[in-house]
Amino acid sequence: MIKVGLLGAGRIAGVHATAISNNPGSELSAVSDYFPENAEKLAEQFRSVARTTDEIIADPAINAVLIATSTDTHSELIEAATAAGKAVLCEKPVDLSLERARACRDNAMQHGQPIMIGFNRRFDPNFKAMKTALDAGEIGKSELLSITSFDPAPPPVAYIKVSGGLFRDMMIHDFDMATFMMGEAPVSIMAVGSSVVDSEIGEAGDVDTAAVTMTYADGRIAVIKNSRRAVYGYDQRVELLGSEGLLQAQNMLENTVVKSTTAGVTGAKPTYFFLERYMPAYAAEWSAFVEAVNAGSALPVSLDDGITALAMAEAATKSAKTGQPVMLADV
Numbered sequence: 001m002i003k004v005g006l007l008g009a010g011r012i013a014g015v016h017a018t019a020i021s022n023n024p025g026s027e028l029s030a031v032s033d034y035f036p037e038n039a040e041k042l043a044e045q046f047r048s049v050a051r052t053t054d055e056i057i058a059d060p061a062i063n064a065v066l067i068a069t070s071t072d073t074h075s076e077l078i079e080a081a082t083a084a085g086k087a088v089l090c091e092k093p094v095d096l097s098l099e100r101a102r103a104c105r106d107n108a109m110q111h112g113q114p115i116m117i118g119f120n121r122r123f124d125p126n127f128k129a130m131k132t133a134l135d136a137g138e139i140g141k142s143e144l145l146s147i148t149s150f151d152p153a154p155p156p157v158a159y160i161k162v163s164g165g166l167f168r169d170m171m172i173h174d175f176d177m178a179t180f181m182m183g184e185a186p187v188s189i190m191a192v193g194s195s196v197v198d199s200e201i202g203e204a205g206d207v208d209t210a211a212v213t214m215t216y217a218d219g220r221i222a223v224i225k226n227s228r229r230a231v232y233g234y235d236q237r238v239e240l241l242g243s244e245g246l247l248q249a250q251n252m253l254e255n256t257v258v259k260s261t262t263a264g265v266t267g268a269k270p271t272y273f274f275l276e277r278y279m280p281a282y283a284a285e286w287s288a289f290v291e292a293v294n295a296g297s298a299l300p301v302s303l304d305d306g307i308t309a310l311a312m313a314e315a316a317t318k319s320a321k322t323g324q325p326v327m328l329a330d331v
């Protein structure tokens with residue numbers, strides 16, 4: 001039984017508290033938050049206890065921490081938890097600064113503890129099935145990947161200002177999905193972005209609409225499209241063209257009813273947002289972590305995967321600013 005300390009008691013922490021409590025191999029030992037009342041509320045909901053972050057990290061009876069705090073605390077908490085001998089699952093991104101994330105890796109890896117980054121979409125049953133089919137050779141060699149990832153509505157501008165920008169905060173999931181599907185990182189990245197959804201996002205120095213083209217060493221190509229607004233719901237599709245066929249993962253819909261009348265053919269909207277779409281993925285992500293930690297085997301998503309995705313975000317941010325392609329090796 002893994003005894004877990006949950007650091008952070010905000011929006012995504014509630015999802016993780018459910019996964020930890022529902023998994024027969026883990027127990028939610030304690031919850032912390034910068035605001036103690038948040039920790040108390042979540043702890044009460046899951047019959048756990050609220051403690052401070054420092055107390056959780058210092059407690060030798062706690063074997064693992066799940067870091068679901070604000071992004072600017074991730075590197076520091078990964079370092080502290082691994083130094084205290086704990087296994088870590090940390091939410092994305094590793095940091096907002098690539099330099100700081102690399103320093104965190106150099107520091108934390110010395111302690112030899114398992115560290116996994118929360119790229120939950122790798123555990124989505126649809127994307128996982130695509131990857132399994134690809135690895136089994138069912139569409140031959142992958143050649144052209146296309147990822148569509150649109151949020152239903154933009155977050156408040158106050159959030160945008162501290163988010164690190166669309167490429168680090170939102171597209172980071174798609175950068176990791178590209179690495180997952182293509183089996184390696186690209187060599188060059190070309191990005192464009194603009195604020196056509198909300199001019200205030202532009203005034204805050206960020207973009208809300210972006211497209212990225214990535215080229216791999218052997219000439220393969222990946223394209224990612226992001227928008228902070230799709231009025232019909234959370235649009236999450238992946239398409240992969242291979243030498244012997246095509247794999248497509250479509251949206252999860254609110255229901256499967258299709259209405260056909262003389263007016264046309266209509267169906268349900270996609271599920272609203274990540275909490276609706278990815279609940280099974282968050283549970284599967286946690287199970288994979290528990291299994292690997294118990295077995296002492298390699299984690300399915302590493303700290304290096306987190307750093308690769310952050311480097312891709314850094315390259316895309318630079319490319320969108322300069323209008324020039326950026327080599328991944330140069331960031």
Ligand SMILES: NC(=O)c1ccc[n+]([C@@H]2O[C@H](COP(=O)([O-])OP(=O)(O)OC[C@H]3O[C@@H](n4cnc5c(N)ncnc54)[C@H](O)[C@@H]3O)[C@@H](O)[C@H]2O)c1
Binds near residue numbers: 012032
């Ligand atoms: N994988 C996903 O799908 C997904 C989805 C949402 C958020 N996230 C990531 O999860 C993280 C949290 O996002 P959120 O939306 O839950 O934010 P949030 O603001 O709702 O929650 C973050 C919480 O962390 C607390 N906190 C800050 N510093 C702390 C510390 N040192 N110790 C304990 N608590 C501390 C804050 O008080 C806050 O309650 C972010 O890094 C975000 O990028 C990932």
